[in-house]
Amino acid sequence: MLLVEPTRLCSREVPVGSNIIMDRLKTSARLMIVSDLDHTMVDHHDSENLSLLRFNALWEANYRHDSLLVFSTGRSRTLYLELRKEKPMLTPDITIMSVGTEITYGNSMVPDEGWVEVLNQKWDRNIVTEETSKFPELTPQSETEQRPHKASFYVEKDKAQAVTKALSERLEKRGLDVKIIYSGGIDLDILPQGAGKGQALAYLLKKFKTEGKLPTNTLVCGDSGNDAELFSIPEVHGVMVSNAQEELLQWHAANAKDNPKIIHATERCAGGIIQAIGYFKLGPSLSPRDISDFKDYNLENVNPDYEVVKFYLFYERWRRAEVDHSEMYIASLKAHSHLSGVYIHPSGNELPLCDCINALRSHYGDKQGKQFRVWVDRVFHSQIGTGTWLVKFNKWELCGDKRQCCTTTAILSSKDANASDGFTWMHVHQTKSEDQGKDQSTWLF
CATH class of the missing domain: 3.40.50.1000 (HAD superfamily/HAD-like)
Known part of the structure; x- marks a missing residue:
């Protein structure tokens, strides 16, 4: 192993x-x-x-x-x-x-930091604050939206053009070179001209x-x-x-x-x-996600990233009962898992991969009718040997308003370097992400 x-x-x-x-x-x-x-x-x-x-x-x-x-x-x-x-x-x-x-x-x-230097030219936020305070038509947006190089306000659509023109003239007289952007029919942003x-x-x-x-x-x-x-x-x-x-x-x-x-x-x-x-x-x-059944679809450029996305999409569909409750799927997954393959659960428990796949049987449709989604993020692979790839990614699950994430490392292999016959899962190791301290006792793959 x-x-x-x-x-x-x-x-x-x-x-x-x-x-x-x-x-x-x-x-x-x-x-x-x-x-x-x-x-x-x-x-x-x-x-x-x-x-x-x-x-x-x-x-x-x-x-x-x-x-x-x-x-x-x-x-x-x-x-x-x-x-x-x-x-x-x-x-x-x-x-x-x-x-x-x-x-x-x-x-x-x-x-x-180079971008910060560019924006500092002909910009003084204190002057912007002083001049905008003279316009009662402007309502400041929340404090989080007031940034070092951005002053943000709300202004009614029928007053926006006149306010923009007058404000632009005032700031120019004060020696600033600014850009005023009006969008969404209500948002007015004042930025350095270079922004x-x-x-x-x-x-x-x-x-x-x-x-x-x-x-x-x-x-x-x-x-x-x-x-x-x-x-x-x-x-x-x-x-x-x-x-x-x-x-x-x-x-x-x-x-x-x-x-x-x-x-x-x-x-x-x-x-x-x-x-x-x-x-x-x-x-x-x-x-x-637009492919209804992967067994009927031939991928031209086989890669381990696609394999990871495909597996977790099937996993979502299985638990949502959006694929047939067929033993054929379980058999296919087991055929693409190494006999001595190991899955390390976020809890630290170590299980044979084939046992984990067998366990999927009892979870068919357990998320049917629920807002259950699975996606992967930051999928990166590197070839570590002939026909062997190391893949790291974040795997996310959403069920209702509860979100969970695990950092995942997987080792995939193929019979040839081009993986024309597909991949075999050798090893899967998942750890809790830093911001995910919630219970993951029911976590599968």
């Missing part, structure tokens, strides 16, 4: 700033997706989060290992982290927050180009006025999701209606992003 101590082989000592990304990718990213969150990647009208989960499965199965995921949001760090607790979101490689005024890297969200979602993206692209790792393709995704700048960056592909707000559609009609690289999707939110990947032929666009 091949035993691996999970943390030593899979830990990633993260360097400072963008080197986190540069060091992970040996070459240019195959695809970089830069997406707004609210009503773009995240559909707040989709209680089951199906479009988001479809995107998650597609990304982790086909793109995570050689591409970059960037979330570009108007939310502050505080509200961004709140959203992550509410929705089944993936961990991005780069996070752009507070309408392009903050750039951070990796899971630990290391800030980009914004578009400028933050341009800064990143320039950085990657300097390193000789400019992404092969970049797809920007948005739904509102503060996303317009993303679509202004030359050479990027762009998708306005079907539920895009009128302010963004009007900007497109006035500025980019003849640009063939920008489309208005017919699907909402993350579904529109998947649609754009296929439309522009940027890579695989069939989410594993």
Whole structure:
């Protein structure tokens, strides 16, 4: 039995700033997706989060290992982290927050100090506070949304244009060079002139180009006025999701209606992003969640990441009774598990893999009719021998309002280096994530 101590082989000592990304990718990213969150990647009208989960499965199965995921949001760090607790979101490689005024890297969200220096030019937040206090039409947003390089307010739509013009003139007279963005029919943000979602993206692209790792393709995704700048960056592909707000559609009609690289999707939110990947032929666009039965589907590029996504998708469907209660499935799982394979439970208990698969029988349909979802995040693989792969990922379960996560290390093998005959699970080791102290006695795989 091949035993691996999970943390030593899979830990990633993260360097400072963008080197986190540069060091992970040996070459240019195959695809970089830069997406707004609210009503773009995240559909707040989709209680089951199906479009988001479809995107998650597609990304982790086909793109995570050689591409970059960037979330570009108007939310502050505080509200961004709140959203992550509410929705089944993936961990991005780069996070752009507070309408392009903050750039951070990796899971630990290391800030980009170079971007801070850029934004300090002709900016004084004290002057902004002083001048905005003279406008009774402006209602300050919550304290969490007031950032070093962003002042945020609410203003009624019929007063926005006049306030923006007068405020801009006042700040210019005070020696500041600012940008005022109005979006969502109510939100007014004041930023340094060099800030914004578009400028933050341009800064990143320039950085990657300097390193000789400019992404092969970049797809920007948005739904509102503060996303317009993303679509202004030359050479990027762009998708306005079907539920895009009128302010963004009007900007497109006035500025980019003849640009063939920008489309208005017919699907909402993350579904529109998947649609754009296929439309522009940027890579695989069939989410594993859209495959009803994997035994009838032949995957062209077999990889261990896809195997992990496929297994946990089956696991979800089995417990939701969305596949047939057939012994054939159990037999197939056992055929792809090594006879001496071991599963180490988060509790520390060690069990034969085949016993764990046998135990699945009694759990068929135990989550039927419940809001039960399973997804994986940060799936990374490395080949550790001929036909042998080490895969590390976070496995999440959602049942009602209860979420649980385990850091998982798996060893997969195949008869040949190309894994054309599929994978055999050799070893699975799960440990509780740092923020998951809840009872996991009923945890399976």
